[in-house]
Amino acid sequence: MDLNTVEAVHIPTHRDEVWPLGPADAILAGGTWLFSEPQPAVARLVDITNLGWPPITTTADGIELAATCTLDEVATLSRSLPRVWSAAPLFRQCCTALLASFKIWRTATVGGNICLSFPAGAMISLCTALDATATVWRGDGSGYTMPVAEFVTGEATNVLEPGEVLRSLHFPAAALRARTAFRKIAPSPLGRSGAVVIGRRDEDGRFVLSVTAATVRPHVFRFPTTASPSAVRAALSAIPEQDLTRDAHGDPDWRRAVTLTLAEQIRAELA
CATH class of the missing domain: 3.30.465.10 (Uridine Diphospho-n-acetylenolpyruvylglucosamine Reductase; domain 3)
Known part of the structure; x- marks a missing residue:
């Protein structure tokens, strides 16, 4: 999409050239969202892809x-x-x-x-x-x-x-050495994620469970050892109602229910 309010594009090559940044400036990297819809408040793009950061x-x-x-x-x-x-x-x-x-x-x-x-x-x-x-x-x-x-x-x-x-x-390397289990569910096979639940079993036996997509912010739960089904259910049930995502891709009660189901699958897999 053409951003017809943009009057200038700045391409810094060093850190100190990035600033100053004003309220009408937008950072540009991939731009896949930035160019996907009108940006009437943006008058200048600051393209950071020439800063030379190793990916x-x-x-x-x-x-x-x-x-x-x-x-x-x-x-x-x-x-x-x-x-x-x-x-x-x-x-x-x-x-x-x-x-x-x-x-x-x-x-x-x-x-x-x-x-x-x-x-x-x-x-x-x-x-x-x-x-x-x-x-x-x-x-x-x-x-x-x-x-x-x-x-x-x-x-x-x-x-x-x-x-x-x-x-x-x-x-961190410690997390990278862990065993992991991944679950994602969406209303349609290629649809936006309704819930993403990921489990991690660390080398010291700790169990970590993260919940995203079903919630408006990430929720991470940590257990000192293998968690029981009731412990996982109690932890996830404590997610506040206002933190559950509400949009066309899934009702909050559905998201809470499928999150519990996916979490139990992960718990059993990593036990």
């Missing part, structure tokens, strides 16, 4: 994904990561939870998916399931790091203040 950096401590890393690049990690990182299949599984064509996969970015903060954000599912942390840059040269599970605060809302830019996501 994927792998170290002994884990994986860092640049905010500009595409979903297609994320999906390749399921094939390329060392076998010791048992959670590798989850990268592609979460990409498939996004209703998108291969053309979108090659353009849409991790950062864009997370910063939009929609309930069905597939990269939000991936990051919260694997305890990823987000690094955010401020215009004064400072920055901060926080868990992605706390970054998203509601439907299309997050902690970003005006002028802040998501730089990268870090996945």
